[in-house]
Amino acid sequence: MRQNPAMLTAPRRADEPRTAGPEPHRSRRPVLLAAALLALAAGLWACWSVTVDDAYITYRYSANLAHGFGATWNPGQDPVEGFTNFSWMLWHAPWVWLGVPLPIVSKLTAGACAAVIVWVLVTEPRTRSGAVVAAGSFALFLPTWVHVDSGLETGPFALVVLRAVVLAARLLHDRDAAVRAGEIPLLLLLAGTLRPDGVLGVAPALLVLLWLRRRDRTVWLWTAGAGVVGVVYLAGRWLYYGHLLPNTFYVKVGVEAATDGRWLQLTAATFLPLLAFAVAALFRTRVAAPAALVLASCTALWIIPALSAPAMDYLSRFAWHGFPLLCLAAAWALDTADLRRVAAGAAVVAVAWTTAAGFLAPDARTLVHYGDDLRRAHIAIGLALADTDLPAERRTVAVTDAGAIPYFSEWTTTDYIGLNDERLAHGASPTDVLLADDPTVLVVTSSTPEPPPASWRTDLPRVLGDRELVGVAQMRPEYFQLVFAKPDVAGDVRAALDQRLAEARAVTDARLDPGYTRWVERLSGSS
Structure with missing residues (x-):
């Protein structure tokens, strides 16, 4: 019988100890x-x-590329490379034209x-x-x-x-x-x-x-x-x-x-x-x-x-x-x-x-609960911003979690951690950048429902100014997203956010605790 070259073992020599065992039952x-x-x-x-x-960071770049804006974070601004998976980003772009949800493309691939x-x-x-x-x-x-x-x-x-x-x-x-x-x-x-x-x-x-x-x-x-x-x-x-x-x-x-x-x-x-x-x-x-x-x-x-x-x-x-x-x-x-x-x-x-x-x-x-938890916080906020009827020049938001919120909102986004912002990546002050950009909506990550004194090296009280707290989305027991909006649009953002948060609570299991019991109950449909 001819030896298969793909095998990682060779025929045993007469003077070689038996180490490979019998052939497998194919x-x-x-x-x-x-x-x-x-x-x-x-x-x-x-x-x-x-x-x-x-x-969702990669998906945003893929969507912008598919829509003719180039592989960049904010269309119309200087390109910035906030992703590290070029061919993966490129693979998703054609599916945007076909209208296939990009998470489905990723999971199936x-x-x-x-x-x-x-x-x-x-x-x-x-x-x-x-x-x-x-x-x-x-x-x-x-x-x-x-x-x-x-x-x-x-x-x-x-x-x-x-x-x-x-x-x-x-x-x-x-x-x-x-x-x-x-x-x-x-x-x-x-x-x-x-x-x-x-x-x-x-x-x-x-x-x-x-x-x-x-x-x-x-x-x-x-x-x-x-x-x-x-x-x-x-x-x-x-x-x-x-x-x-x-x-x-x-x-x-x-x-x-x-x-x-x-x-x-x-x-x-x-x-x-x-x-x-x-x-x-x-x-x-x-x-x-x-x-x-x-x-x-x-x-x-x-x-x-x-x-x-x-x-x-x-x-x-x-x-x-x-x-x-x-x-x-x-x-x-x-x-x-x-x-x-x-x-x-x-x-x-x-x-x-x-x-x-x-x-x-x-x-x-x-x-194992990441998807549900993200749905009732980040995704809900992103969808709410997309629903808010504002002129294009007012559709600006600043976030620390630069993923689902920018992707679903499609708003011009300041990522004040700096992963998608060259100014911050090369040493600019987050406070100065946020004051210069003056976003309509500012989303703050916090461990409580109350605003923290600072957020990612940012002088938060100074940056918030007169913005109003229009909603709080809780992802986990000690993980909140606080949404602040300028007074003239606070009512519109609050109404859209209330609706999307309610929808998210209706389709998720409404529990915050991590644990396998919750996972099994959700999979079985009992929660």
């Missing part, structure tokens, strides 16, 4: 694939309402990518135990459901990195494997446009390709071509936006890095069995090189969040980028186990641990 793989896809689908359905506020990841994790391992630990850990992990449904590029990016690593791992097994010369360079380019740090995750795979096929001129031509396209992309961004890096970098670079190890501790605890198996694979001759590749890729993906404690790292989102890689490395380790019953038991333990870790994550109980 007839049972379709059953495992169907079960994993069913578990994934159930989880995505359970978290379908979750679309994080940051996703990311869901399809997650299904492909499941297929890879079922078919790449050599043994049934390996396939179980890889696909089971991935499909039953609650953060998988949230991140795929979130609206961000997390799922597609993880698939791109996984595909690159799988191709490089095949080359490590057989340098003559059927790997197209241009695929890994193109994956590197795609990863870099999905996330600025994306090239780090694919770089180890590209290095493997360049070394093992260093005499293949076609490989070098594809790599050079991808590099040229990448340079042109960077130059185009620089010319259009006026800055080499996305606007968000300049806001976040001054944040003090948290290097006390908490991020690494949480990641290690969550993925402990998978990490242990990946490290153990380093000591198994058959899979040592692919396991080293996985660990190198994960290290490259995780070095920045490990040192910087990034914002919006809910449910270890940045660690999740390497999660499918660890699932596959764990499978390779179990593929080499001498005792299949031991391997099966280890697979069950790893899947159980990972599943429990997902449900026990510190912010898991909050995130």
Whole structure:
């Protein structure tokens, strides 16, 4: 029988110890694939309402691009790059013309990518135990459901990195494997446009390709071509936006890095069995090189969040980028186990641990309610502003949560955190910017229904002036959005806001407490 070059194990030599076990029961793989896809689908359905506020930032840029204003925050103003996922933003723009809700586009696209990841994790391992630990850990992990449904590029990016690593791992097994010369360079380019740090995750795979096929001129031509396209992309961004890096970098670079190890501790605890198996694979001759590749890729993906404690790292989102890689490395380790019953038991333990870790994550109980909570606060406010009949020049708002409110309102928006404002990103005072912009409506995030003394380094009393408090939207027990409007429009804004807040309360579960009981009751229709 001819050996499949895609396999990561080779026929055993006569003098080689038996490490790979028997061939898997191929007839049972379709059953495992169907079960994993069913578990994934159930989880995505359970978290379908979750679309994080940051996703609406990308949607706003996509909508402005589709409407002919360019990929910018406020039409008619100098372009600003407040997103970090260019190709993801670009992917959504055509769907605006078709009238398809962009959260639906995101969820279906990311869901399809997650299904492909499941297929890879079922078919790449050599043994049934390996396939179980890889696909089971991935499909039953609650953060998988949230991140795929979130609206961000997390799922597609993880698939791109996984595909690159799988191709490089095949080359490590057989340098003559059927790997197209241009695929890994193109994956590197795609990863870099999905996330600025994306090239780090694919770089180890590209290095493997360049070394093992260093005499293949076609490989070098594809790599050079991808590099040229990448340079042109960077130059185009620089010319259009006026800055080499996305606007968000300049806001976040001054944040003090948290290097006390908490991020690494949480990641290690969550993925402990998978990490242990990946490290153990380093000591198994058959899979040592692919396991080293996985660990190198994960290290490259995780070095920045490990040192910087990034914002919006809910449910270890940045660690999740390497999660499918660890699932596959764990499978390779179990593929080499001498005792299949031991391997099966280890697979069950790893899947159980990972599943429990997902449900026990510190912010898991909050995130499963994110969609409902956002609907009755940020989305309601955005829709209310859109309903308010004001001249275009008066439709101006300032916010700290620059996502759903600007997207649904379509008002000219001052993001006074600075993620979407070059002035603030490059050192301007938020108080001075707000006084200069003089927005009609000012939305303040607060931990109580009362106005805080300051909001994001802003002298709030001075900025508010004579604006009236026209509404309070509560998202969580200690998370409020306070809406202030100028006196001449306060009545109109208040009337629209009252109506939209009432509608939101009618379609949400009206509870604020985080917890799985509330989640189950909402899914079952009993709340």
